[in-house]
Structure formats: structure tokens, C-alpha cells
Ligand SMILES: Nc1ncnc2c1ncn2[C@@H]1O[C@H](COP(=O)(O)OP(=O)(O)O)[C@@H](O)[C@H]1O
């Protein structure tokens with residue numbers, strides 16, 4: 001199936017070419033090619049089961065952890081093949097961080113949630129450097145003022161929205177290039193959701209963000225480009241305002257006008 005629209009980004013950070021994903025016999029992603037641009041928020045939308053999470057997981061090789069899952073095609077990050085057998089997957093997952101649907105802080109203190117990654121990646125030589133990374137990451141995630149006086153409290157004691165910002169701070173702490181978010185607001189109330197959306201705006205200056213969302217309003221609010229998936233095909237991709245005002249493919253139009261989904 002040929003994708004309608006502009007799969008190319010002006011300044012690509014990641015490129016995906018002819019990507020296929022199989023779970024055993026099930027063909028879950030079908031020959032998808034798309035670029036992910038620098039400092040852009042790319043939204044991935046489409047009906048439940050169309051392959052959004054599966055495709056997102058290709059971008060940092062999280063599918064490697066799923067038994068029976070096979071990925072073919074080529075995906076690069078800054079020109080490097082991320083499926084190169086010599087590549088350090090732990091490092092890749094720091095460069096391409098991930099935030100999940102349900103906030104999943106470690107059962108550790110707020111401080112240790114952030115410090116854990118930098119420690120294992122050797123990003124800090126001294127306690128002062130580690131403190132610095134923890135503070136900077138929490139500031140970038142818009143959480144510092146709320147937690148600075150209780151860094152030793154458990155991360156799991158925070159509200160849902162705060163936990164999700166803690167998870168974003170944890171991803172930021174290991175200096176990622178790209179941050180993947182899989183329906184990051186689906187467990188949050190509207191106020192916490194608005195807070196995360198604001199944060200996504202701010203983070204775009206420094207990071208490339210790919211967000212899966214079941215909310216078309218959210219895609220319209222936070223992204224510059226939108227990709228519409230249907231039954232494992234990438235049907236259409238293009239500038240978000242164009243996708244929502246003048247979709248070119250009838251399936252995209254049916255989806256955004258609420259005829260199915
Ligand atoms: N671990 C798995 N094993 C087998 N099939 C899976 C697995 N994960 C997802 N699938 C199937 O792959 C398709 C795409 O799923 P998914 O990527 O979760 O879709 P979405 O995130 O768009 O809802 C679905 O048909 C789903 O049932």
C-alpha cells in the first residue's frame with residue numbers, strides 16, 4: 001500500500017523504510033516508510049489495534065523483548081542503523097526514551113527514579129553531578145517545584161499526573177534524542193493532561209517527540225505532523241493542520257470525521 005502525503009521530513013532524525021512487523025503469522029505493520037524530523041512532534045493516530053504501539057516500539061527496539069515478534073526493514077537514528085547487531089540496545093533505549101500509557105515509576109524515591117539511569121550509564125562522576133542531573137531533569141519535566149522538598153519520598157506516592165512527569169524526567173535524565181510517548185495521558189484527568197501537553201510543547205525545542213494518541217484533539221493540539229494508521233498500513237502522513245482540514249485519503253477522512261474508530 002502506498003502512503004498518501006509527505007513521508008519525508010526536511011531534517012530527519014530518524015528514518016524508517018519498508019518496516020514490517022510480525023507477531024508469529026500476524027502481519028501487524030505493513031511496509032511502513034516515514035521520517036521523523038528534528039524538533040518535531042509527530043502524532044500517530046488510528047483505530048485501536050491498527051499498530052500504533054507496535055510501530056512506536058520499533059523505534060527503540062522494544063519489540064525485541066516480545067517473544068515471537070519479528071521486525072524487518074531499515075530504521076536509522078542520525079544515520080545509524082538501529083537494528084545493527086553490534087548496536088548497544090541499552091544505549092539506544094536511552095537515546096530513544098519511552099513513556100508509557102500508565103505511569104510506571106520505579107518503587108524507589110523520587111530522587112532515585114531519576115538518578116538510576118544516569119548512574120548505570122555513568123553520566124555522573126560525583127554526587128554533586130548526579131544532584132545536578134536530577135534537578136535539571138525534574139525542572140525540564142515541570143516537576144521540580146512540586147517535589148524539591150521531598151526527593152526522598154517514594155515516586156509512587158505522587159499523583160498520576162506527577163508520576164507521568166516523573167517518568168518523563170526519568171527519560172530526560174539519560175540525555176535522549178527522541179522521546180516516544182504511548183498514549184501518555186490516557187490515565188490522567190483533564191488538568192494533568194493539559195500540563196503534559198504544555199510540557200510537550202516545551203520539550204520540542206530540545207527533543208524529537210513521537211506521541212501515540214487516541215485523541216484527535218490532542219494530536220491537533222500538540223503535533224506538527226500526523227500519521228494515520230489503519231490495519232497495519234500507514235495510510236497518510238502530513239502537516240497536522242492539513243491532515244485534519246484536508247485529508248487526502250478517504251479512510252483518513254472517515255476516521256477524522258468520526259465515521260469509525
Ligand atoms: N504481543 C502481541 N502478540 C500478538 N499480537 C499482538 C501483540 N501486540 C499487539 N498485537 C496485535 O497487533 C495489532 C496491533 O496492535 P497494537 O500495536 O497494540 O495497536 P494499537 O496500539 O494501534 O492499538 C493488533 O491486531 C494486536 O492484536
Ligand SMILES: [Mg+2]
Pocket residue numbers: 052053054212
Ligand atoms: Mg496501543
